[in-house]
């Protein structure tokens with residue numbers, strides 16, 4: 001079995017653990033931390049690299065227990081010295097993991113911040129890894145990266161990066177969510193092939209597009225009120241050639257959608273930061289939830305990405321029909337947010 005570690009959006013450990021077990025089947029999880037998981041699996045490299053809810057994946061060479069080595073205040077350098085003293089800590093890399101690579105560089109990150117390393121030690125380490133990997137050094141545009149990183153929980157990890165960062169923020173459309181996040185949001189809603197899925201605040205369509213690309217479904221509906229945003233959404237869905245039903249509707253009055261007909265809602269409503277029209281956000285969220293309760297059957301799931309956590313929780317407390325199954329606190333573009341997983345437990349008349 002090959003060993004890997006992958007990084008993911010902090011706050012989603014539970015969702016990532018379940019998804020990893022479900023999607024890889026044979027996986028053995030060794031360490032799971034806030035935003036990082038180390039595991040072994042026999043699945044193909046293509047399958048491992050294809051995990052859509054992951055930010056980056058590395059082939060794991062060694063896990064250091066930082067409490068067990070002399071780290072001082074430079075834990076990365078302590079890890080590098082440990083490897084130079086005991087070369088077996090980096091047992092080499094299988095051919096498939098460096099396929100097509102001619103050169104490499106060494107990267108160091110301490111608790112998610114890249115860190116520079118003493119020049120002399122870096123050169124010695126480069127020489128060591130160059131020999132071990134059979135690759136030249138290229139500090140600016142390498143084909144492969146060897147990573148040393150440390151975590152505040154007391155772990156240090158050494159590995160070879162297998163993935164490239166997907167869409168960076170600047171490649172995304174205005175307000176568009178990162179693909180790993182949209183995949184995680186869909187996972188929170190427990191996707192099934194019987195689902196009638198709705199995103200009533202679709203914007204650029206990142207959530208319904210991810211649902212259509214990555215999971216089975218019966219029907220996907222995307223709704224957007226703004227004329228220009230809707231037009232762009234239409235074009236994008238058309239270009240993608242995916243089966244998504246579009247509606248230029250108001251999410252607070254979804255009269256085109258029959259009561260009890262939508263099994264899953266996953267959405268990212270306005271947080272009231274940019275929009276003037278949602279100044280009375282409490283009333284807006286109240287009407288939104290009332291409409292969601294109407295279109296979802298008892299047992300239906302509603303997953304909402306929300307920046308206004310306090311206000312939203314107050315509004316939620318007015319709906320005894322909804323039960324909070326989970327709340328995942330995360331950061332979205334550096335802003336505090338939460339994903340609320342809600343289940344409709346009873347209908348408006350109180351029958352469950």
Ligand SMILES: C[S@@+](CC[C@H](N)C(=O)[O-])C[C@H]1O[C@@H](n2cnc3c(N)ncnc32)[C@H](O)[C@@H]1O
Pocket residue numbers: 174175176177200201202203204205206207223224225226229249250251252268269270271
């Ligand atoms: C936070 S953005 C959604 C961004 C989307 N998740 C994406 O990745 O592009 C909220 C969207 O809801 C739309 N919107 C605001 N009020 C609405 C309403 N009453 N009904 C439907 N859409 C609305 C806005 O035009 C905006 O596109």
